[in-house]
Amino acid sequence: MFGLYDIVKFLFSFFLIMPIVTLIHLSGHIFFVTIFGGVEKKIVIGCGNKLFSFWNMEVRKYYFWNGACEFKGLKHDNRLTNMFIYLGGSIFNLVTMLIVYSLVYQKILESSVIWYQFIYFSFYIMFFSLFPMYFSDGSPSDGKAAELALRNKLEDKVTDDLFMKKIEDEDNCK
Template identity: 70%
Template sequence: MFGFADIIKFLISFFVILPIVTIIHLSGHIFFVTLFGASEKKIVIGSGTKVFSFWNIEIRRYYFWNGACEFKSLRHDNRVTNTFIYLGGALFNLAGICLVHVLISQGILEKSVFWYQFIYFSFYMLFFSLFPMYFSDGSPSDGKAAVLTLKKQHEKNISDDIQFMKMEEQNKPDERFKNDNK
């Protein structure tokens, strides 16, 4: 039977546990981006308008829905490094699952609904990030991006949650003043 206690569990799952799992996933991407020498890195938590930011982390209005890892350039940019970047989120989710499982089996953490939900959402994130598919906006999942990269068919550093920020063109004249010298 679905009762009031279940509603509380549902709210905690979606507004606390899922964002934690998302942060772990994005941390995996940012770890490998940092390892391979990226510049101007940023983690975006959620979607919607920006609420606040600290360090290189931006929190958006709907913090519980989605997220992204952004960067501008890589010092080591090749198929192998890009594959690790794409798979980094899933690797960190898998590491989180294993860590919680070991801590529970050693008696360090108690078995609880919280940890059950954490493992459940971590598997959910792991599965759908690795499932090789395109999303409705045309961006590939991390798994699809990794496969395309290994096949040399993927040219952009982009997936559903990794965004390669293009460098702004420098010394480009402002279009507003283009005809002022006539």
């Protein structure tokens, strides 16, 4: 049955493991943005009011709930590079899942609920990120955005967790 120990495990997973998995996912997007020449990059963990920030990362009050990446422009901006940016979060989730699984399998890491839940939440985020759909706000999932980018039908570089800020014209800055 479901006992007190299970509630503690759930809270630990929800408030610690889930934000770590989210950070890994967002780092995957930023990794590919960096490779393809994006500037003014920022990772936002959570939602709500800003608690603190360091480097190019902002942590918000509800740090365990979602996250986002922001950047301006790309030096290499084409269908293929955009596809890698959209899939970057899931690629990072998959790679870390495989690393953790292989370390547990080789008995380098001790098999525990922590690693099981890490793999579970990584798969959860990866699955729903890749599922090709539109969210209620009209933004595409990463999988849908990658599909649209490959078909050259993506108008804005915006998904549920990725946002490209517009670069203002020099004339508008006067």
